[in-house]
Amino acid sequence: MSDYLVKSLACDGHLRAYAIDATETIKEAQKRQDTWSAASAALGRSMIGTLLLATSSLKGDEKMTVKINGNGPVGGIVIDGNSKGTVKGYVQNPHVHLPLNDKGKIDVKGAVGTEGFLAVTKDYGLKEPFTGQVPLVSGEIAEDFTYYLAKSEQIPSSVGLSVFVNSDNTIGTAGGFMIQVMPGCPDEILDKLEHTLQTIAPISTMMQNGLKPEDILKRLFDEDELEILEKMPVSFECDCSKERFAEAMASLPKKDIDEMIEKDHGATAICHFCCDEYHFTEDELRKIEKKARES
Numbered sequence: 217m218s219d220y221l222v223k224s225l226a227c228d229g230h231l232r233a234y235a236i237d238a239t240e241t242i243k244e245a246q247k248r249q250d251t252w253s254a255a256s257a258a259l260g261r262s263m264i265g266t267l268l269l270a271t272s273s274l275k276g277d278e279k280m281t282v283k284i285n286g287n288g289p290v291g292g293i294v295i296d297g298n299s300k301g302t303v304k305g306y307v308q309n310p311h312v313h314l315p316l317n318d319k320g321k322i323d324v325k326g327a328v329g330t331e332g333f334l335a336v337t338k339d340y341g342l343k344e345p346f347t348g349q350v351p352l353v354s355g356e357i358a359e360d361f362t363y364y365l366a367k368s369e370q371i372p373s374s375v376g377l378s379v380f381v382n383s384d385n386t387i388g389t390a391g392g393f394m395i396q397v398m399p400g401c402p403d404e405i406l407d408k409l410e411h412t413l414q415t416i417a418p419i420s421t422m423m424q425n426g427l428k429p430e431d432i433l434k435r436l437f438d439e440d441e442l443e444i445l446e447k448m449p450v451s452f453e454c455d456c457s458k459e460r461f462a463e464a465m466a467s468l469p470k471k472d473i474d475e476m477i478e479k480d481h482g483a484t485a486i487c488h489f490c491c492d493e494y495h496f497t498e499d500e501l502r503k504i505e506k507k508a509r510e511s
Contacts, residue, residue: 218240218449218451219236219237219238219239219240219241219449219450219451220236220237220429220447220448220449220450221234221235221236221237221267221268221271221301221429221447221448221449221450222234222235222236222429222430222433222444222446222447223271223272223444223445223446223447223448224433224442224443224444224445225442225443225445226395226433226436226437226441226442226443227401227405227437227441228441229398229443230397230398230400230401230402230405231395231396231397231398231401231405231409231437232272232395232396232398233393233394233395233396233433233436233437233442234268234271234272234393234394234395235391235392235393235429235430235432235433235436236264236267236268236391236392236393236429236450237389237390237391237423237428237429238260238263238264238267238390238391238392238450239387239388239389239390239391239423240451240452241263241267241303241390241450241451241452242256242259242260242263242264242379242387242390242452243386243387243390244451244452245259245260245263245304245305245452246259246260246385246386246387248452248489248490248491249306249307249310249491250310250311250491251307251310251311251312251385252310252311252312252313252385253313253314253322253381253385254289254290254312254313254314254322254323254324254326254327255290255307255309255310255311255312255313255327256379256381256385256387257322257324257327257379257381258284258290258293258307258312258324258327258328258357259290259293259305259306259307259310260377260379260387260390261324261356261357261358261377261378261379261392262282262284262293262295262305262357263295263297263303263305264377264378264379264390264391264392265282265357265358265361265375265377265392266280266282266295266296266297266303266305267297267301267303267450268361268375268392268393268394269282269297269336269361269365269394270297270298270299270301270303271297271299271301271448271450272394272396273338273369274297274298274299274338275299276299276341277298277299277341278298278299278338278339278340278341279296279297279298279338279339280296280297280298280336280337280338280339281294281295281296281297281336281337281339282294282295282297282334282335282336282337283295283333283334283335283337284328284332284333284334284335284352284357284360285332285333285335286328286329286330286331286332286352286355287329287330287331287332288325288326288327288328288329288330288355289309289312289314289326289327290307290308290309290310290312290327290328291307291308291309292307292308293305293306293307293308293328294306294488296489301448301449301450301451302450302451302452302453303450303451303452303453304452304453304454304455304489304490305489306488306489312327314326314327322379322381324355324356324357325354325355325356326355327355328352328355328356328357329352329355330352330354330355331351331352332351332352332355333349333350333351333352334349334350334351334352334360334361334363334364335347335348335349336348336349336364336368348364348368348369349368350363350364350367350368357377358375358376358377358392359375361373361375361377361394362374362375365396371396371397372396372397373394373395373396373397374393374394374395374409374413375392375393375394375395376392376393376394376413376419377392377419378390378391378392378418378419378420378423379420380420380423380424388420388424389420389423389424390423391419391423391429391432392419393419393429393432393433393436395409395436409436412436412437413436416435416436417435419432422435429447430444430447454487454489454490454492456487456489456490456492458494461485461494461496462496462500462504464485465483465485465496465501465504466504466505466507466508467508470505470508470509473501473504473505473508474505476496476501477498477501477502477505481498482495482496482497482498482501483495483496483501484496
């Protein structure tokens with residue numbers, strides 16, 4: 217079944233809870249980026265976190281870019297998401313594989329690093345987009361999204377993100393949840409939630425056992441506490457095109473385009489996000505140059 221996200225309210229509306237299965241989405245990103253295990257986990261967690269954040273806080277045609285820049289070997293991570301549940305992302309250094317950490321898990325913290333920042337830019341279609349930035353607190357990604365929500369958006373939250381990578385670097389499962397605390401939430405609800413979060417099985421274990429997003433929410437809350445609001449599809453989607461690259465090339469200095477024509481006899485542009493290639497012949501480059509002069 218294709219990937220989807222479930223939005224819900226819990227505990228008489230005192231909590232907003234979201235759960236997601238993004239396995240096929242992260243599989244697609246891994247194949248396109250050719251990421252190795254540690255890079256796959258870092259990229260996948262970042263994409264799932266962006267999906268949860270974007271679908272919970274954006275509407276209409278609003279868009280979001282998440283940048284995670286740590287001092288680890290994967291380098292920068294860039295993710296684009298929107299309110300409609302589509303996402304794309306890339307990691308600067310995809311070929312990162314590290315020894316397992318002391319818990320026997322993929323060392324995401326080691327891959328991302330613990331010094332750096334997480335920045336979220338929301339494009340509301342206005343002149344100036346809004347950007348909130350926080351320092352990395354763990355490099356494990358989920359805690360960093362949690363910290364961003366608390367510090368930049370003043371929403372106490374809990375974010376859980378998981379990417380299970382098979383021994384051949386393919387993606388086994390990928391998913392997560394996000395719980396946001398509404399103002400005035402009673403302490404007893406928070407105490408119960410804290411206990412649940414400490415004792416619940418890992419997301420990867422639940423997903424490998426066949427649990428769906430709704431089932432994960434039912435593990436977090438009693439069924440009578442839960443009100444399912446919406447179920448929406450999520451997917452990897454890149455909106456690049458040859459026309460877009462041609463527009464970008466038109467803004468290059470004339471000497472650069474001339475060099476592509478005379479020296480390289482053409483040009484190839486590669487999309488960072490989906491790795492699709494676009495080839496431009498000498499004639500196409502001349503047309504781009506001509507159009508740039510006329511504009």
